[in-house]
Amino acid sequence: MEGDIANMGQFIGAGLAGIGSGAAAIGVGTVAGNYLSGALRNPSAASGQTATLFIGMAFAEALGIFSFLVALLLMFAV
Structure with missing residues (x-):
């Protein structure tokens, strides 16, 4: 009985x-x-923010x- 409760908790x-x-998928979608x-x-400023895009996606x-x-x-x- 105790093993079943432990497995259920796992x-x-x-x-x-x-x-x-x-939640990570939602975060990547928000960043993109x-x-x-x-x-x-x-x-004109989009090319300068591309690195920030990839860093944000990597963290998410x-x-x-x-x-x-x-x-x-x-x-x-175990």
Whole structure:
């Protein structure tokens, strides 16, 4: 009985950690959308902001990868 509750806790925690992957996708979409909005308003400054776009996307994706790793650790760690 106690092992079942521990397994249930592991899977609930992994599911909650998996929400971070979806949040990372929302973050990447927000970064890209804001870049496109700014690029359409001022096309001459868009080339100077491309590096900032990729840095923002990398940070958002890194958080998603970290949450995915936490979910895997919760599911398969003994």
